[in-house]
Amino acid sequence: MENFLIxxxxxxxxxxxxxIGELVTERSGVLNLGVEGMMLMGAVVxxxxxxxxxxxxxxxxxxxxxxxAMAFIFAVISLSLLANQAATGLALTIFGIGASGLVGQSLxxxxxxxxxxxxxxxxxxxxxxxxxxxxxxxMVYLALALAAGVARFLARTRAGLxxxxxxxxxxxxxxxxxxxxxxxYLATLFGGLCAGLGGAYLSLAYTPMWTENMTAGRGxxxxxxxxxxxxxxxxxxxxxYLFAAVTxxxxxxxxxxxxxxxQFLAMAxxxxxxxxxxxxxxxxxxxxxxxxxxxxxxxxxxR
Numbered sequence: 362m363e364n365f366l367i368x369x370x371x372x373x374x375x376x377x378x379x380x381i382g383e384l385v386t387e388r389s390g391v392l393n394l395g396v397e398g399m400m401l402m403g404a405v406v407x408x409x410x411x412x413x414x415x416x417x418x419x420x421x422x423x424x425x426x427x428x429x430a431m432a433f434i435f436a437v438i439s440l441s442l443l444a445n446q447a448a449t450g451l452a453l454t455i456f457g458i459g460a461s462g463l464v465g466q467s468l469x470x471x472x473x474x475x476x477x478x479x480x481x482x483x484x485x486x487x488x489x490x491x492x493x494x495x496x497x498x499x500m501v502y503l504a505l506a507l508a509a510g511v512a513r514f515l516a517r518t519r520a521g522l523x524x525x526x527x528x529x530x531x532x533x534x535x536x537x538x539x540x541x542x543x544x545x546y547l548a549t550l551f552g553g554l555c556a557g558l559g560g561a562y563l564s565l566a567y568t569p570m571w572t573e574n575m576t577a578g579r580g581x582x583x584x585x586x587x588x589x590x591x592x593x594x595x596x597x598x599x600x601x602y603l604f605a606a607v608t609x610x611x612x613x614x615x616x617x618x619x620x621x622x623x624q625f626l627a628m629a630x631x632x633x634x635x636x637x638x639x640x641x642x643x644x645x646x647x648x649x650x651x652x653x654x655x656x657x658x659x660x661x662x663x664r
Contacts, residue, residue: 363489365613370493370501371567373605375400375559375576377504379583380590380597381511382555387587388515389548390528390655394450395435396556397580398457403428403560405461408468408571417476421500421561428557429550431457436549440542443659458574468571475569476500500562505598507555512594524548528653531660541660556580582634589637592652600637607633 379396386393406427411420431453439449476498485491515521524544527534531541559579564571582604590596611626619626 363493365609366493367496368612369602369606369609370497372608373601374501374504375562375567375579376583376586376604377508377598377601378500378559378562379556379580380586380601381504381508381594382552382559383583384587384590384592384594384597385511385515385524385555386548386552387656388528388592388653389524389545390531390653390658390660391440391545391549391552392446392450392657393432393435393439393453393549393552394447394584395431395453395457395580396450396552396583397576397578398454398461399428399431399553399556400560400563400576400580400583401457401461401574402431402464403557404564404575405465405468405560405571407557407561408473408564409464411565412468412471412473417474417565420565421558424561424564425554425557428553428555428560430553432550432553432556435553436546439659440545440549443661446657446659454580462573465571465573469573471571473565473569476566498566500558500566503558508594508598515594525653528655531655531658535660545660556583559583578631582630585634585638589634589641591641604630604633 379400383393383396403424407420407424410423411417414420435449435453438444439446478496478498479502480486481491481495485495515525523534523539526537527539527541527544534544535541560576563575563579568575586597586600586604589600608630610629611623614621614623614626
């Protein structure tokens with residue numbers, strides 16, 4: 362059970378990073394379906410940089426920058442040129458899948474040292490609880506700190522109020538003097554940065570290697586997590602760990618002697634995603650109360 366909990370925390374980190382960034386994007390009224398593509402580009406750029414320089418820190422920064430660049434492309438096309446956000450996001454994912462495969466052709470099978478684990482002498486190694494909670498790399502704790510920061514930003518700051526106001530009613534936000542397009546640009550770029558970090562974590566820590574399409578649908582799960590959490594940061598955290606636990610069952614179920622086909626366990630995370638969305642969608646009042654009213658809708662200042 363100890364190993365299961367440790368692996369669950371690790372598996373939740375890329376989901377949490379990508380989902381918390383998408384939450385901020387969607388709270389501003391922007392729907393970016395390109396999370397999968399941004400994660401893949403973040404993963405391959407982070408791995409290539411870390412492999413070339415020998416520095417995981419530079420790799421993480423490069424992965425975040427790759428996600429940021431992809432988000433900037435999305436923002437220009439959908440916010441400045443007013444293209445359909447759903448179609449642009451899907452195109453971004455398709456582009457990310459192809460571009461990452463091309464960039465990473467020569468990196469397949471190249472070994473890389475994983476991110477170093479943190480350790481508190483006399484605490485981490487002396488108990489199971491210490492190993493479960495305190496024996497991870499720095500990005501695990503960065504993801505949690507980021508979620509806490511986003512929760513506080515949205516609930517307690519003037520800028521967070523402005524972002525939520527723009528997402529709920531961009532015309533009213535514009536009438537109040539908020540620069541709707543600038544706010545949405547910043548929110549979209551933050552979402553891309555977080556998706557890039559999530560991808561970097563996959564290739565530098567979770568499985569320290571590069572394989573084509575290594576996100577394996579995690580970007581789509583991150584999108585579902587935002588809806589599952591009804592656009593609330595702490596629910597995103599809980600959802601990320603829940604889905605990570607379901608994901609890890611495919612590896613530990615057989616060891617525990619469960620008489621369940623491995624193929625069923627492999628599809629369990631995606632079945633759980635669908636079931637969660639069905640359950641949430643049945644509570645119409647809960648969804649409407651928290652969903653940004655202007656999500657996916659273009660804004661034209663001349664209105």
